[in-house]
Amino acid sequence: MTPGVDTPDRRGRTGLDRHGRDLTGNPRVVIRDVEVLSCDWYVLRRTTFDYRHSDGHWSRQQRETYDRGDGATILLYDTDRETVLLTRQFRLPAYVNGHPDGMLVETAAGLLDGDTPEEAVRREAAEETGYAVGAAERVFAVYMSPGSVTERLHFFAASYQDAGPTTATGGIAAEGEDITVLELPFREALAMTHTGEIADAKTIMLLQWAALNGPFGHIRP
Template structure:
């Protein structure tokens, strides 16, 4: 299957970029289709679940998010540490930097879990997920986010089992944190 980008236009440039595309692609029935699509360009990101194996606990964060707020849903979302990759930045170094900024911990061992597209029908953002091992008794910073990024982040520890339950019962209701917990610790499927 092939595709060709026929046209790309800038629709808006602010904190994020919004671009329009005209694309021609092969169809499953044979032939081709020409479509117009808009895309939010926001760069790639990392997410890291911090884990203390001595206590068998994970660190989760909570912060205000505009998307659920405008839907009149709970605007304070439970998540894992995450952040945007700077251009040319190493993904693991970004995960460690974000861990220090948001949670106050510097993981000593970081394991890759996988990658996912946030919402491939509307944004190019690709997220790289990691598990980071820390000692909860040895924070290296205060955490809570950066003032210059207007972050207000609360971090808290829960048991590994509780984190999995939170992903299953919807208390963690953002896809990347949910997937990160599932990839790190596994979840029993509906069909076993």
């Protein structure tokens, strides 16, 4: 008996090996098998499939996919004062892969966890920065690491007012979060993407969007 397959895993899930077996959108891909390698919290699967190449021949391939659910992120900005609201927190994967201290500067973000993207991003902004978010502008939705991670990240932007946070900041202590809120001049934040002080992809994408097509398109770095 395998947890997550025919017996519940610690999140009560079964049938995790059935995900992706019924895909028919691409006639060049035939799914042959899906195995669950790990489901301690998120799900690591190995999928075996046949793939028809451009020259017509078929090959059998295997790929591992990491399924942590979809997420959402938001750039909070104040056009009057030309500032943005970012966070700094420790990221172990970055730390073990060469980041000097693992403390990344980022836009507020989190997993959907059953909410709509806009509901989730409003929740995460309040939890991580303490600022309530009103109407949020949808920017785009992209796959951040499509070679191995299934997550699609929904990007938003919204203004905030210089009235201080409405709730306690710092993230959720029970989840191990220890978050510092940073209010930065937009020009400074954008410059940090060039110096490497901001090395988080979603944050760089939103700051560049803000400079090219968003609320700070009139500002020269």
